[in-house]
Amino acid sequence: MPPTYLSGACLCKNITYRVVLHTPESYPDLIICHCTNCKRYTGAGFSTNIIVPSSDFQYTKGLPKLYLDIGNKEGQVLREFCPDCGTPFTSQSKSDMQMVAVKSGTLDDEHRIKCTKLAAEIYHHRKDGWVTSIGTEDVQKINGSMG
Ligand SMILES: [Zn+2]
Numbered sequence: 001m002p003p004t005y006l007s008g009a010c011l012c013k014n015i016t017y018r019v020v021l022h023t024p025e026s027y028p029d030l031i032i033c034h035c036t037n038c039k040r041y042t043g044a045g046f047s048t049n050i051i052v053p054s055s056d057f058q059y060t061k062g063l064p065k066l067y068l069d070i071g072n073k074e075g076q077v078l079r080e081f082c083p084d085c086g087t088p089f090t091s092q093s094k095s096d097m098q099m100v101a102v103k104s105g106t107l108d109d110e111h112r113i114k115c116t117k118l119a120a121e122i123y124h125h126r127k128d129g130w131v132t133s134i135g136t137e138d139v140q141k142i143n144g145s146m147g
């Protein structure tokens, strides 16, 4: 049987969560955000998210810390992260609390690899120049051994 939910955790695994899948195998699309605040929040060139109904998202162990990000021109954003290891879990616009953006890198491996469709890049005008060279021939491909 395929899972009826997606599960995820932070790096230290003190906090875990799950996302209900109403239809088995209906894995959510990915949305990349290139905004300046997502770069800082994730420490990366962009954030990768699945957007799901807030009512389908729940923490199953531990509770994250909430940071109210007021530095957005388009309104305040709630950002949840693990206070112990710093992993970012979610961002949520205060003007649309019906939906939550879950950072897809926190999904457990077996669920993350099922989310394969990139549907949109938002804040595209903030995209860093190097991003388009991902996967191109001139970039060295080196396999790691950490996980
Ligand atoms: Zn943690």
Ligand SMILES: [Zn+2]
Pocket (backbone or CB within 6 Å): 033, 034, 035, 036, 037, 038, 039, 047, 123
């Ligand atoms: Zn963003």
